[in-house]
Amino acid sequence: MKTLKAIIIVLVFIALVNVSHAQTYLGDNTTSLENLQKTTSLFNIVASQNVPPADVNNSIRVQQIGNNNTSFSSTTSNYSDISLSQLGNSNDIYLNVSANRISEDVIQVGNNHNFIDMDNAGRQNHSANILQFGTNQNLILLGGQNSISNNMIVSMQGKNQTIIVRNLNN
Structure with a gap:
């Protein structure tokens, strides 16, 4: 029974450590954010080119x-x-x-x-x-x-x- 309890405690500990590690991982978030901002600005440029002038009939x-x-x-x-x-x-x-x-x-x-x-x-x-x-x-x-x-x-x-x-x- 003690070994089963020890195995459960170890598994819970491993599961919690992996979750906390995944939440603190920084990685390349800054470049992803920069790429998103560049893509958004490109969409804005293209959208502004498609708007016809107001006085064109x-x-x-x-x-x-x-x-x-x-x-x-x-x-x-x-x-x-x-x-x-x-x-x-x-x-x-x-x-x-x-x-x-x-x-x-x-x-x-x-x-x-x-x-x-x-x-x-x-x-x-x-x-x-x-x-x-x-x-x-x-x-x-x-x-x-x-x-x-x-x-x-x-x-x-x-x-x-x-x-x-x-x-x-x-």
Whole structure:
């Protein structure tokens, strides 16, 4: 019984000594803290670069995931909010638009999509929401907008489709 008691006391002593040793270990805490401070300051620098100026009214956001995707945008406007997303391979977007206010969202999911939007008439508003989902889809918008095509939403799903919308007499 005395040996069992002695073994328990020794085990408790060893356990307590290890815990106290672990709590007093200093190690490289200062360098870890310095690295954390450097990383935090880098995040602050990157975040400050992503804040747009308050007086800018024109924005174009391009997101491309895949290979051989191209986006070309030539716009003239007082206000524009354009979002171009390409998820896939060999997708093309061509925008040549002139209007007072431009609002356009284009999403291409899949491969070999083409979207062309040409409107240089200088209208008050130009807006479009385009979704191409599938393979080998072509959409061409020419010549502006009227009451029928204003705020048009085009959703193409499948493969090997072509749509041409012409508004030549507005």
